[in-house]
Amino acid sequence: MVTSSAPGKVYLFGEHAVVYGEPAVPCAIERRARVTATEREDGLRVHADDLKLDGFTVEYDGDGDARPDVEAERPLVEAAMGYVNEAVSQVREATDAPDAGFEIQIESDIPLGAGLGSSAAVVVAAIDAATRELGVSLSPREIADRAYRVESAVQDGQASRADTFCSAVGGAVRVEGDDCRTLDGIGNLPFVIGFDGGAGDTGALVAGVRRLRDEHDFAADTVSAIGDVVREGENVLGTDDYESLGELMNFNHGLLSALGVSSRSLDTMVWAARDAGAVGAKLTGAGGGGCIVALDESDDALTALKYTPGCEDAFRAELDTEGVRRE
Numbered sequence: 001m002v003t004s005s006a007p008g009k010v011y012l013f014g015e016h017a018v019v020y021g022e023p024a025v026p027c028a029i030e031r032r033a034r035v036t037a038t039e040r041e042d043g044l045r046v047h048a049d050d051l052k053l054d055g056f057t058v059e060y061d062g063d064g065d066a067r068p069d070v071e072a073e074r075p076l077v078e079a080a081m082g083y084v085n086e087a088v089s090q091v092r093e094a095t096d097a098p099d100a101g102f103e104i105q106i107e108s109d110i111p112l113g114a115g116l117g118s119s120a121a122v123v124v125a126a127i128d129a130a131t132r133e134l135g136v137s138l139s140p141r142e143i144a145d146r147a148y149r150v151e152s153a154v155q156d157g158q159a160s161r162a163d164t165f166c167s168a169v170g171g172a173v174r175v176e177g178d179d180c181r182t183l184d185g186i187g188n189l190p191f192v193i194g195f196d197g198g199a200g201d202t203g204a205l206v207a208g209v210r211r212l213r214d215e216h217d218f219a220a221d222t223v224s225a226i227g228d229v230v231r232e233g234e235n236v237l238g239t240d241d242y243e244s245l246g247e248l249m250n251f252n253h254g255l256l257s258a259l260g261v262s263s264r265s266l267d268t269m270v271w272a273a274r275d276a277g278a279v280g281a282k283l284t285g286a287g288g289g290g291c292i293v294a295l296d297e298s299d300d301a302l303t304a305l306k307y308t309p310g311c312e313d314a315f316r317a318e319l320d321t322e323g324v325r326r327e
């Protein structure tokens with residue numbers, strides 16, 4: 001039995017545009033998914049108490065037999081379990097054990113589908129735990145690469161390496177296409193997170209942006225403009241010029257909003273944070289619902305978010321310099 005954990009993340013800049021080759025800067029945060037893998041005769045059994053879809057819990061058993069605890073549409077269950085299934089396929093391939101069976105237990109402090117990279121953290125931790133359980137240890141970069149293939153498969157071929165690389169290596173990173181690097185000397189930025197209690201479907205949101213980008217030149221320009229914001233942000237990163245960073249985060253949010261991936265509650269939280277004095281605020285991750293990230297050295301934005309109707313939880317997020325690790 002092996003337990004591994006991996007962190008979630010927030011995007012300082014660049015989500016969505018990163019799917020089309022623009023650079024992005026995600027930062028790992030101190031909220032983790034922990035996955036325990038135990039080898040079993042055959043098949044796959046998954047326990048994921050946090051995985052609730054419209055009020056039901058799913059247990060996935062054997063070779064493809066889904067056993068939700070209440071009646072549920074099979075495609076819904078498969079969609080929910082896609083990440084774990086694909087992660088196990090990667091483990092079987094990496095360990096050259098096509099018939100390996102596993103019991104997988106998932107515990108996570110990262111809200112699902114909320115833009116904090118729960119899928120990447122679960123996949124990265126699952127690949128690490130299950131390969132180690134079979135006596136194979138992969139480097140963080142190899143895990144990142146396999147986890148990327150999982151996200152790509154589940155998101156219909158439309159994923160970047162950003163979330164999975166960030167979760168595997170930790171810290172602040174920069175991803176542009178296949179070029180993935182750690183950013184040194186970033187330090188702990190004063191991140192404040194607001195969570196509306198909701199979620200967005202990453203695959204569907206990515207597909208929506210792709211459609212807009214294919215249909216309108218101005219949407220393609222909007223995606224490129226996000227890349228410009230990131231490139232400008234890189235010049236400021238590592239300095240203590242939070243004002244400029246914040247201004248660029250605000251711009252980034254506006255562009256994401258133009259691409260249709262914000263929501264009323266995300267906008268409400270963004271404005272609550274800004275009105276309380278945050279130097280910048282934007283949605284993080286795929287959007288649609290879930291989390292915003294604001295930059296504020298004082299406690300004012302945090303307090304304001306806690307009293308904002310529609311904000312279910314607000315907390316500070318510390319940079320996590322550690323990526324995937326065995327527990």
Ligand SMILES: Nc1ncnc2c1ncn2[C@@H]1O[C@H](COP(=O)(O)OP(=O)(O)OP(=O)(O)O)[C@@H](O)[C@H]1O
Binds near residue numbers: 284
């Ligand atoms: N604790 C968990 N247990 C089981 N599956 C999980 C867990 N956390 C996440 N997942 C899987 O990840 C999916 C959510 O991934 P999705 O990419 O939509 O959101 P996210 O990764 O949280 O946000 P984003 O990609 O915007 O950062 C869930 O539907 C589920 O399949």
Ligand SMILES: C[C@@](O)(CCO)CC(=O)[O-]
Binds near residue numbers: 014115161163202286
């Ligand atoms: C929206 C997106 O850019 C980030 C989701 O956290 C998708 C991806 O990079 O795969």
Ligand SMILES: [Mg+2]
Binds near residue numbers: 117118119120163202
């Ligand atoms: Mg995800």
